Amino acid sequence: MKNLKKILGQIGLMGITILLFGSCNSTEKEKIIDPAKIQVRGTMDAELTSPPFVPAPIGDRSAKKLIVKLEILEIEGEISNGVKYNYWTFGGSVPGSFIRTRVGDEVEFTLSNHPDNKLPHNIDLHAVTGPGGGAESSFVAPGHQKTFSFKTLNPGLYVYHCATAPVGMHIANGMYGLILVEPEGGLPKVDKEYYIMQGDFYTKGENGDPGLQPFDMKKAVEEDADYVVFNGKVGALTGENAITANVGETVRLYIGNGGPNLTSSFHVIGEIFDNVHIEGGSLINKNVQTTLIPAGGAVIVDFKVEVPGTFILVDHAIFRAFNKGALGMLKVSGEENKQLYSGVKQEGIYLPEGGTIQTMPNNTAAKPEVKLNKTLAEKMESGKQIYMKTCFACHQATGEGIANAFPPLAKSDYLNADVKRAIGIVLNGKTGEITVNGKNYNSIMTRQTLTDDEIADVLTYVYNSWDNNKTNVTPAMVTEVKNSK
Numbered sequence: 001m002k003n004l005k006k007i008l009g010q011i012g013l014m015g016i017t018i019l020l021f022g023s024c025n026s027t028e029k030e031k032i033i034d035p036a037k038i039q040v041r042g043t044m045d046a047e048l049t050s051p052p053f054v055p056a057p058i059g060d061r062s063a064k065k066l067i068v069k070l071e072i073l074e075i076e077g078e079i080s081n082g083v084k085y086n087y088w089t090f091g092g093s094v095p096g097s098f099i100r101t102r103v104g105d106e107v108e109f110t111l112s113n114h115p116d117n118k119l120p121h122n123i124d125l126h127a128v129t130g131p132g133g134g135a136e137s138s139f140v141a142p143g144h145q146k147t148f149s150f151k152t153l154n155p156g157l158y159v160y161h162c163a164t165a166p167v168g169m170h171i172a173n174g175m176y177g178l179i180l181v182e183p184e185g186g187l188p189k190v191d192k193e194y195y196i197m198q199g200d201f202y203t204k205g206e207n208g209d210p211g212l213q214p215f216d217m218k219k220a221v222e223e224d225a226d227y228v229v230f231n232g233k234v235g236a237l238t239g240e241n242a243i244t245a246n247v248g249e250t251v252r253l254y255i256g257n258g259g260p261n262l263t264s265s266f267h268v269i270g271e272i273f274d275n276v277h278i279e280g281g282s283l284i285n286k287n288v289q290t291t292l293i294p295a296g297g298a299v300i301v302d303f304k305v306e307v308p309g310t311f312i313l314v315d316h317a318i319f320r321a322f323n324k325g326a327l328g329m330l331k332v333s334g335e336e337n338k339q340l341y342s343g344v345k346q347e348g349i350y351l352p353e354g355g356t357i358q359t360m361p362n363n364t365a366a367k368p369e370v371k372l373n374k375t376l377a378e379k380m381e382s383g384k385q386i387y388m389k390t391c392f393a394c395h396q397a398t399g400e401g402i403a404n405a406f407p408p409l410a411k412s413d414y415l416n417a418d419v420k421r422a423i424g425i426v427l428n429g430k431t432g433e434i435t436v437n438g439k440n441y442n443s444i445m446t447r448q449t450l451t452d453d454e455i456a457d458v459l460t461y462v463y464n465s466w467d468n469n470k471t472n473v474t475p476a477m478v479t480e481v482k483n484s485k
């Protein structure tokens with residue numbers, strides 16, 4: 001028995017040897033290794049970075065089992081001066097954490113959904129060969145995590161994004177990032193590397209309207225963006241936040257486009273790209289002025305900076321740059337080189353229009369205190385705030401819901417028929433088929449972590465808005481439902 005195993009083992013080994021030889025012989029001219037057959041040696045934790053930074057180059061390290069742990073966080077941020085936005089993020093930044101791998105790595109990917117989050121999410125990595133790019137294996141509810149693994153078969157720069165319905169909304173809220181798969185031996189060495197991603201945003205208010213601005217589904221469908229920005233917000237790469245280099249250095253930019261809708265005409269004013277990895281792939285174009293980055297696509301560009309100054313990064317669909325925020329800066333310091341650029345000496349010649357980045361008065365509204373025996377007006381006020389933080393993402397700002405995904409709360413027969421049932425839904429979440437205003441929904445509402453007082457306020461707000469039946473929900477009613485189960 002033992003001998004048989006030994007013999008079988010030897011045959012197995014021979015088989016592998018033959019296979020390896022076979023693949024070498026079949027590609028006589030170039031020694032291309034089938035990435036699927038690259039053996040991994042050892043395990044390492046991936047370094048993840050937030051934009052505009054990237055992890056250290058792979059160099060010539062061997063393929064490994066690479067552990068990637070990415071956490072989903074739903075957080076409030078500032079999209080422009082005085083304008084707040086509820087971002088959904090991979091790793092707490094927009095775009096999400098940069099992941100750097102090499103071809104042949106076996107990536108063990110764990111996606112965790114923070115317990116404070118409201119929504120289920122998942123991830124579709126364009127670098128994955130497999131159903132949904134991982135989306136099917138990574139769908140994860142708040143307070144849970146999922147692990148799956150994949151082998152990186154194709155070198156290149158790839159977008160990843162959330163693919164949970166409504167997909168467009170998850171992407172529009174910032175759920176995208178880049179994963180780089182370096183070729184065997186790594187990319188050529190450069191002096192500086194940066195991570196930039198363009199995205200378009202759709203808000204209820206117009207560009208610059210202050211306060212917390214909810215996502216606007218209608219504008220998103222119509223592709224009528226209020227903001228088009230690099231790295232999630234107006235000014236993420238300007239002034240103090242500019243990326244930098246010194247005269248004589250080579251700069252490589254990893255640029256992605258999360259969309260959801262718009263294609264980028266990426267350009268650096270005053271520079272020419274020496275090399276462009278078209279669409280993030282292996283084909284290199286040289287001496288390029290403006291490169292297209294499709295929504296859900298990426299590009300790698302590099303160039304040498306020869307003269308000092310501020311170089312402006314734009315989407316050359318130029319109103320986006322000067323009126324919607326798609327403007328960044330690369331500040332190059334060092335010695336002038338009059339031979340290369342004499343200059344009429346107006347550094348930042350394109351800046352005047354940069355008045356663009358509008359300064360809005362700071363919204364200094366203080367948070368209302370928790371208070372007992374509130375009047376209806378006070379409950380409406382507090383309820384609205386809770387609604388805009390907690391419920392609007394799914395049920396939408398004016399309770400209209402989203403067809404086939406989230407039922408309406410506006411004029412909802414289901415809501416108005418039974419207040420205790422509604423309280424129970426907010427307390428415990430809801431799954432299973434329900435019919436609201438004649439339409440069927442069969443989805444998941446996650447449990448909301450709210451106090452009895454907050455539930456009373458938010459439901460009072462919902463019942464007293466949008467043609468509902470004006471029920472005044474008290475904390476005592478909430479407590480009663482809670483204790484009755």
Ligand code: HEC
Nearest residue numbers: 118391394407408412414415430431432441442443444445
């Ligand atoms: C994660 C997205 C999500 C969030 C956040 C959410 N809901 Fe829901 N809600 C749903 C879904 C999905 C359903 C339908 C569940 C089903 O199909 O069983 C639902 C159903 C309901 C219903 C019953 C159906 C109706 O339209 O009348 C009420 C009431 C409700 N939600 C209120 C709220 C309130 C109030 C909040 C905020 C405190 C909230 N929901 C937050 C997704 C959400």
Ligand SMILES: [Cu+2]
Nearest residue numbers: 121162164170
């Ligand atoms: Cu998502």
